[in-house]
Amino acid sequence: xxxPRSLSKWKYFKETNMCYRVYGDGGGFDKSRSWCNKEGGELxxxxxxxxxxxxxxLLYPSDFLIGLRLGxxxxxxxxTRTKNWTxxxxxxxxxxxSGYPTAGPHLCTIVSHHVxxxxxxxxxxxxxxxxILTFSRMK
Numbered sequence: 001x002x003x004p005r006s007l008s009k010w011k012y013f014k015e016t017n018m019c020y021r022v023y024g025d026g027g028g029f030d031k032s033r034s035w036c037n038k039e040g041g042e043l044x045x046x047x048x049x050x051x052x053x054x055x056x057x058l059l060y061p062s063d064f065l066i067g068l069r070l071g072x073x074x075x076x077x078x079x080t081r082t083k084n085w086t087x088x089x090x091x092x093x094x095x096x097x098s099g100y101p102t103a104g105p106h107l108c109t110i111v112s113h114h115v116x117x118x119x120x121x122x123x124x125x126x127x128x129x130x131x132i133l134t135f136s137r138m139k
Contacts, residue, residue: 013054020044022059029108029124032065033086043067045085047093052111061113068109069124070101 010019023035033043044066046052055064067086081101083091097112108124 011058013051015048015050015054020055020058022064029065029069033067042087045087045089046111047089049093049095052093052095056111056113059113063110063112065108065110070107070109 010021012019019041021039021041023032025031025035027035029043036042044055045068046055046066055066068091069082069084069086071082071084073080073082083101085091097114101107101109
């Protein structure tokens with residue numbers, strides 16, 4: 001495991017045995033993910049209500065970007081919606097707000113401070129508002 005340069009900015013969560021940190025540059029999905037990778041981490045995935053609550057507690061009352069990408073993939077009957085965590089873990093926890101997730105190619109996902117996951121309605125390559133932050137997960 002590559003340890004971050006300064007542990008003082010990281011918060012440990014026992015359930016996942018991992019550390020998390022807020023990144024607040026607001027440069028968009030790819031820039032945020034690149035920063036996380038340089039720090040030895042990855043954009044966060046969420047696997048339980050307790051995990052979701054812990055992450056929200058680090059940043060309340062702001063929304064924040066997570067490592068869940070939504071998209072579509074062709075199949076025999078047309079297309080199917082895809083959900084993938086950037087860290088490769090299983091999508092085993094979801095808590096979508098009413099009406100979400102919406103259809104569309106290459107959408108990024110944020111966690112709203114109102115508890116629910118919700119999709120950001122822009123392509124992941126476009127810059128995100130500075131109010132949307134990311135968490136980095138230790139590898």
